[in-house]
Each structure stands twice: as structure tokens, then as C-alpha cells.
Amino acid sequence: MTVQTPPRARRRRSGRFAPYVYLAPAMTLFALFLALPIGYALYLSFRTVKVSGLGLGKGARTEVWAGFDNYARSLTDPDFIDSVIRVALYGLVLVPVMLGLALLFALLLDSKRTRGRGFSRVSIFLPYAVPAVIASLLWGFLYLPRVSPFYYVFDKIGWDAPDILSSQWVLFAIANIGLWGGVGFNMIVIYTALKAIPSELYEAARLDGATEVQIAWRIKIPVVTPSLILTFLFSMIATLQVFAEPMTLRPLTNTISSTWSPLMKVYRDAFTRDDIYSAAATSVIIALATFALSFGFLRLVQRRAFSQENS
Template identity: 70%
Template sequence: MTALPTETRTPRTATRRGRRAGAPYSFLAPALILFVAFFAAPIGYAAYLSLRRVKVSGLGLGAGARTEVWAGMSNYARSLTDPDFLPSVYRIGAYGLIVVPTMLGLALLMALLLDAGRTRVGTFSRTAIFLPYAVPAVVGSLLWGFLYLPRVSPFTDVVQLFGVEPPDVLTGSWVLWAVANIAVWGGTGFNMIVIYTALRAIPTDLFEAARLDGATDKQIAWRIKIPIVLPSLIMTFVFSLIATLQVFAEPMTLKPLSNTISSTWTPLMKVYRDAFVRNDIYSAAATSVVIAVATFAVSFGFLKLVGNRAFNQED
């Protein structure tokens, strides 16, 4: 066959290569547009607002009495020195120390039990464990709030049958455990599914070889399964850490039921108070940026600390 002239073949080849090169971007375009519109742009706007303030002229009346001017870092200084900010940070730290280890420990235990050959569990068990994650946080908080109230909770009658007076978990130091319980109940199923999926991807030849060497199920779980699913554990830990730093729905829903939960119980609740109660969107934006930077720093720092070992990364 006679080869086509170079002049005819080159434009077609260039066109095909251009289409192939542009195909991935066409698939990514919807996600990128949504990311920019609903994630990057709001963050940029919040950063912009955090550097502005309102200047009031005269009595503050009239069309030009209130103007937006440059504020520099004054909003950040005001936010960080707010007497309600550091207590909310300490409170969320204690909350994370309860939620993250408990939730991931239960998720790992349930995933190992589901993956064990001698444990007879089916689709119903996996669905039952995962189902609380499908319940919205507000609905789950309302449900648990009903169960926490001593006068209406069915648990109160059951406990009183044994002659024990149940504590009011929405008062005092109990409220931290009450909020943490909702997070553990709702998040364990998701983390369990992630870890269980990683366990199912492990070749069964490893388990058979270990059993031939005399390893028990506990030894296989501790020495083979857990080290292999360590990247999944780290990923779920990072997700849980981010969710901890941004907890809002649970304490906000329980707030009308308890006098212990203040309007600044968590940093995000402080943001809500400043923005929608005090109408100070500039201070709220500064606090939001501080939370975002802290979330990024903690997550990135943790991944940098354990990434080389867990993901076999090299510098």
C-alpha cells in the first residue's frame, strides 16, 4: 500500500492527539467547576472578609455611614484573644481524645470480626453496623437527645427497675460524653466499611500460609491484617480528625436540651454565633480561616509523620 503523504497524515494525527489529551479534562470539568464554585470560592471569600471591617461614620445612619475598609490582622487578633475561643479548642480536644480512638477501635474490631472465617455474619450485619452513618447528624442528635432526657427516655424505666437512678447526661461533665457517643454511633459504620473493604482485598494465600505455619486467628489479625490495612486506618484517622475539628451539628442540636452546652461550645459554634447572632461576619470569617488552617496543618502534619512508613513513600 502507498503511504499517505506527510502533509495529509500530520493534521489528522495532531487532531486525534488533541482530542485524546483533552478528554480527561472534559471528564474532570464538572467536578472542578463544582469544587471551585462551592469550595475554593467560599474559602477565598472568607479569607477576604477576614481582612475587612466596617467603619461607621457619625451615628451610623444614612447611605454612606457604614463603609467596608481594610482591617489587616485585627480580626484574627480579636478572634484568637476572645475568651470563649481557647475553652472551645480545649473542649474539642477532649472530645477528639474520646471519639477518634473509640470509633476507630470499634470499626477495626467489627471489620476484623466480619472478615474472620469463623464468624457467621451476612449482609444484614454489615448493613446494621453501617446504617447509623446514613442517618443525618441532626436526626441522630434528636434521637439521642430524646434518649438522654430522663423524663422521656425508656432507658430510665429500665435502669430504675434495678434500683439505680440514672444520671442526667446532659449536665456537667457528662455532656461531653453524650455528644461523643453520638459521633461514635454515627461514624463507626463508615470507618468499618473502609477497613473491611481493605481486608477483603488481601490475598487469601497469606492467611493459608500463616495457618500452615501454625498461626492462630489472633496472630493473623495482629501480624498480617492490621499491618496491611494500616493505610486505610490512617485515612480513616485523618477523616475522623477533620470531622472532630469541625463538629457542629450534634452539640448545636442538643443545646436547647442542656444548659451546659453554650453557644461557643465548639469553634464552629462560635463562628455561627459571631456571624448570625452578633452579625459580625468579619470576626466569624477570621475564626473560620483559623479553623481551616489548623485542620490543614494537623492533617498534613500527621500524614507527613506517618506517611513514609504506612504508604512506603520516599523523600
């Protein structure tokens, strides 16, 4: 005699697997296009090629276990160390100015005295929608003295404009491109947080005689501090991954080397020198450094960032 499962029990059993059915496409894409490439890069970072004889013929080049040799070479490579120093200076120039302008624009747009908010908001955000390669090309031609309209105007006025693509100014030239594209995104994040502040706080402050500057300094900025922390984290990660801007400007000047940034060194090792093993090790180092800095920064500011959520 067979015992049939009640319909309610069958529905309950099938309902247990329903979330996994919905998650299956996302999990499959995650495994194929993120987890597997990361695992393969990690595997390659511990491998190298052993050349026998002249390296000619079948079996002359074999892939062998290298241990941590690729990591040791990357960490002691002067080109990699110099690229890290350049990116650190790039971040020190870019991130504070970008977040300061984003906060200023967000506060101005949130002010009642501001006119044309919609147009201003779109105008500030629009550069972020321009791809980094296109923006780098546009600014690159504006930097070239022979084709730039700015240099033409300066020449007619009689001013001596510096060569922005020279070794002395090229870091600021690259930072300017990141600044032009990044202010809008951060401004939108901060402005959205400002719009979530209850208007009763402003009314109470005005009744107490607070000016708009005092309201911004004592109410708005403290309330949007979690958003400032979030934008700083995103900006720091983007700084460590800078690639498109210097890579696009490189053909326009000889002051940008093929290893100007860590990711450019990875590109050179993988596609110019055909050393995918060293490139994989450097990629893992960059990923670990990004994770360590991000995690350390969040641990440092977690009380300030999440105090409102925990209260």
C-alpha cells in the same frame, strides 16, 4: 495558494483540547462553589466595619481594611480558646474508641467463624446512613430523663442514673452520637482492606500453627495499617468540624453554650451577632489548623502509610 491542514493533524490538534472540555464542568463547579467562596471568606477576614457617629444614616457604616485585627481577636477570644479545648477533649474521647471498635468489628466480620456477616455488616454500617441531625435528635430524647425509656427502667430497678446532659457528662453524650454514627464507616474501610489480603498468607500462618488471634495481630493489623491511618485522618478532620451534634442538643439543655465548638462560634458570630468579618477570620483559622494537623500527621506517618506502595 492555501495549504490545507491534513485530517490527521486536525484530529491531533483537537485531541489536545479534549481533556479540558471534559474537565470544564468540574472546574467550573469547583471555581463557583469552592474556590470563590474560600477567596471571598479570606477577603472578608481582612475587613471590618467602621461606624461613624451613631451609626445611623447613609454612609455611617463603611467597610474598611482591618489587617490582621480579626485574627488577633479570634485567637485571643476566651470563647474560641475554650471551644478548642473542648473539641480536643472530645477528640481524645471519641477517636480512639471509634477506631478501636471499627477495627474490632472488621476483624470479627473477617473471621471464618462469624455467622450472618451480611446482616452484621449492614447493622453496623446503618447508623452512618442516618443524618447527624436526626441521630442527635434521637439520642437527645433518649438522654432526657422525663421521656427516656432507659431512665424509666432504671427508676423501676432502683438505680440512680446520672443526668447525661449535665455539664459533667455532656461531652460524653455528644461523643456517643459521633461514635454511633462513625464506627460503621470506618469499619467498612478497614474491612475492605482486610478482604484484599491474599488468603495464602492465612493458610501459611495456619500451617505454621498460628491461632486466629496471632493471625489478626501479626498479619491483618500490620497489613491494614494504611487504612487505619486513613480512617484516623478522616476522624480527626470530622472532630475538628463537629457542629451538628452539639447544635441540635443545645435546645434540650443549658450546659451546651453557643460557642461549644469552634464552628458553633463561627455560626454565632455570623448569624447572631452579624459579625461576618470575625466569623470569616475564625473560619480561616480553623481551615488552616485542619490543614496543618492533617499535613503534619501525614508527614509523621508517611513511611508507615506508604511503605507497601513504594516497595
